[in-house]
Amino acid sequence: MVSSFSEITDSDDFATRSREFVDWFRNAPGTRLSAKIELADLRHRGAGRGVVATEDIAQDEELFAVPRSLVLMATTTTNTTTDYVPAAPLPDHNSWLPLIIVTIQQLLRKEQSKWYPYFRVLPATFDSLMFWSDEELAELQASAVRHRIGRESADADLKENVWPVIKADSRSFDLHGSNDQECADQAIRLGHYAGSLIMAYAFDVDRDDDSNLEEEGKQSSHLNKADNGNANRNNARLFQEEDGYLVMKAIKPIRAGEECLNDYGSLPRSELLRMYGYVTDNYKQYDVVEFGLDLIEQVAGSSRAESKVWQRKKAQLEEIGVLDDGYSFPRPEPNADLVDAIPGDLHMAALLSAIATKKLSEYATSLQADTNSLLTAAPQPPPPTDVSAKRYKMAIQVRIGEKEILHQIISLCKDFIAARTNEQKRRLVHGQSSPPSKKQKSRAAR
Template sequence: MMDVDSLSQSFMAWLSNSGAEISEKIQLTDLREKRAGRGVVAIKDIEEDELLFRIPRSLILSVENSDLPSKIPTVFADLDPWLSLILVMLYEYEKGKDSKWDAYFDILPKEFNTLMFWGQDELAELQASAVLEKIGKEEADYTFQEKLLPIIAEYGDVLDIDHTDEADVQVLLKRMHTLASTIMAYAFDIEPVDGKKDVDEEGYVSEDEDEALPKGMVPLADMLNADADRNNARLFYEVDSLTMKALKPIKAGEEIFNDYGPLPRSDLLRRYGYITDNYAQYDVVEISFDTAAVVMEKSGVSSSGLHSKIDYLESQGVIEDGYIISNGSPFDIQESIAPELIVLVEALLLTDGEFDRMAKREKLPNPEKISTKGARIIREMVVARMKEYATTLDQDIANSPTLDMVDSENIRQHRYAMAKLVRIGEKKVLKAAFEALARLIEKLGTKNKASPAGDAAGPAKKRQRTQ
């Protein structure tokens, strides 16, 4: 079996021989000692905006570039971009040396450290983190069995995949999970040639729009590790190719980093199987609707006509499964607490008459104005959310792990450490929210003493748009 360096060299040779343009100033390097797998490193100084590599669109491992759709054309109409790419990758993988992407498959990981592959004892270390609800292993199993296995059964001769007994099926399901994790960690949303996408002022597109885009594996582009602070390269979409360019000067010996965008460490762990401190700035915690409802009921929020009120608020996009509270330095209520949560509380605090008049005008409370009572209720939601974790923030910090000190061979302890850091980050967000709400309550109380007629905060800093 070829070693890591030999596989990397074969992969790079395949790219060059297939029409890719690769700068002589970069090198694909084994970074496993840093727990980073492979990575791309500068071996000579690189200038800003300099070409690092150009990958022809024809080399993207995608539904469009595989010959499978031409063999079973009716199948892909009913599959979403994720399942379509999984099916294509299964097919190309089984082709082995006959696949154009054989050298590419050789360097893709065979195992993952993502939450999908954690044991129950390891997942338990995440305690009450909402990320546990996003793993979706059972849902994925069901989807694979309902959507992909029937296709394999019908077109087994085309796909050349054996599934004659239960053992074969279990092997297939495991491979599908591995491929799905590969796509989650490595695939790109492939923009169409015209490149027309609606983006916000920060350059990000909506999740719904990204979900609708076809997925594709972009060789070499996906070998770049990501770093929120040291991002120094970016992928650009061109008519016939995808081009990686330097965003700033890069010195010889420095690693070349892409950026995943503002992902909290919980999602970094779920999607990529690792965490890093410089993504702590994006940490979030969710307060479920159920938790919010229980707190409001205990706080004496009127239940009169509650179902019709909830129906109206749902029609206005206020009702969510979970309400995000995001990190901030300094923590700002208007920027960090989901406006939908503020609107929910303030709307349900209205009298029946006030609510009816608001609904007739198809209006909602202003999330930039929080009443004293509303701030107290949201603070109680934060307290209730804190209690959902099995340990306190102080207890976790007292035994806070350092990932660099964890034995690299002890994967379970490493996972425990990452899980603890994730939950510490979430609890820090909750603590910051509690303290900010306490300050606001005190401020509103002082204001109300001076002016008894007022019970709401005045105009506040406008919440920034988020991805």
């Protein structure tokens, strides 16, 4: 990863770093730590470190509490918490950028940083999509998540807003380049690393009164002990108390041996992968498939702009907002019918089926092939030589979820069209050319 930081995190002494971090947290002024939890080694499960219950924990029981003085955050004024006084004003249009700058500064201080024991238990590398190679991203095939990575915009933000602050304050940032370009490159790499730390581990907390950041009432921050809780469908949640403490509590009973998990919310697995670099089947129910505007217009026939058929379809699509930026289709509930499965009462079943069929054709492999590839311990066929086996498997899991939804859409549309066709046939048999209106139904009822 980043050479200037790897020496902090790459030590083989996993247990020592965990113990030193827990000791540091326990001994920090004002912290509280339950005797019923431990920071466990979960590498055998591919989860790194995690907070595990050593005894049964009741609902609403406190797991730990962090005073604001131990929260690593940034403001646009003198930051006494980090012992870092910026030589130039920090960017104030984005709550992440000041924290990225302060995080870089603290990373470069190494042992001199107050948060050194905390940084040592953080990962040296990430599997979030920002760090995937082009060959690895290609394994996501037609997934729309490939277009939401934001690598170019992140590069631009770091170059335009972060590097100038660092360059103007070289005494506070111990970069090791032999010239400005090498230092800039190192700063950008550190910026991507810090940004990924923030995305994966930071929490939004209430701001200090003297903060001047744009997002009203909230500021991104590293909340060190909370960062050790892995995310899944949760049994613990962070609360902000009136006394300034940030407290993690159990929101349901946790049995001894169970992991204490905070929750990222109802995110599809594609977003888990993009933001946090991992995939879990516990979030499978939140999967979505996205139809881009170009695909919708292509299938709907927008090239025939004067066509009455297109104008009618366009009006229907505009009514539900599809033509604004595309359409996101969630995983249908079990036994759902078309009306229940489609937000916005989209009853254009034939068009939707055609769109789903076209989208499905854009994936390079079939659902069956992907499913079969995960039936063995190692995916078959194996990944290309320039693709990480771990990332290859996660890409397959994401595209399986999306293909499952597409097949469900096509099946629902088929059933809907068949039901509507049978209904029309029944009406013709009874001499009724169209369904009775609401007014007719009302009169019949009287």
